[in-house]
């Protein structure tokens with residue numbers, strides 16, 4: 001019997017809430033985390049029609065990419081679609097969960113799904129985030145070294161890209177003199193003591209600091225644990241905006257446009273002139289992506305696939321790169337498949353269903 005909090009924890013293992021942008025509003029927006037799940041409906045946007053679909057299909061949870069409560073709701077009197085959707089969800093006991101920029105900003109998230117649809121290789125984050133990593137240094141009696149390290153790894157420390165259990169140690173001598181009230185594990189109250197210790201260093205995501213310190217205190221044999229934390233300016237390779245990768249084979253400009261249209265099931269591409277060279281490296285950003293153009297140019301991308309470009313912003317391409325605006329909905333619609341695959345693999349005791357409601361508010365007259 002899975003509760004909504006179990007679903008949330010699983011989604012947040014892939015897309016931690018801490019990775020959301022400051023303007024965002026992700027997580028469980030409507031509903032009680034302890035409710036037992038009857039079924040999950042996956043959608044890009046939540047509208048009244050999607051809530052109706054959830055009711056019809058026996059799903060009491062909607063997992064969406066876009067948060068229906070975004071800038072906040074000050075009144076709930078049904079004047080806007082967002083208010084009506086929330087009112088309907090509450091009345092019908094339907095929970096709404098959103099994984100938005102926290103799912104954009106991780107390796108394996110929204111942009112990696114676009115890269116997968118385009119068949120890109122050597123995919124990496126386009127603009128890795130900084131100041132999301134912390135270094136922990138602690139001092140451990142030699143015999144307890146592995147126990148403490150195992151606890152730190154288990155709590156999320158010591159991961160670098162494809163490497164786990166990463167740490168560094170040097171041996172030295174720790175000194176201390178417990179007071180008369182202390183209850184030292186090693187040494188005697190009131191007496192000066194020297195102990196052979198290892199100085200351990202590990203890196204951890206800053207948002208996991210609390211759980212790593214709890215693990216450290218539990219595993220460390222000393223009454224008082226010596227440690228220090230340092231915020232790092234290092235880039236986190238697996239957290240950040242956009243993605244970039246290479247096509248399996250370079251394409252001519254025209255062939256690229258056909259390839260893009262076919263692989264992303266598009267009606268329309270708005271684009272700036274293609275560069276005078278084969279198209280090989282592709283930068284992508286689902287939804288609004290113009291803020292990443294300098295990163296795409298720096299990554300030597302030939303084209304930048306994104307959405308929501310404004311007329312004057314297109315000029316910024318300056319023939320250095322081709323901007324391909326494929327539409328917001330079109331750029332992110334496969335996020336539904338991403339969430340579906342991730343949830344269906346884990347949860348088999350309730351239905352996980354892809355919504356069939358077309359929530360794209362934009363129509364094309366061609």
Ligand SMILES: [Zn+2]
Pocket residue numbers: 066286287288328332
């Ligand atoms: Zn979006």
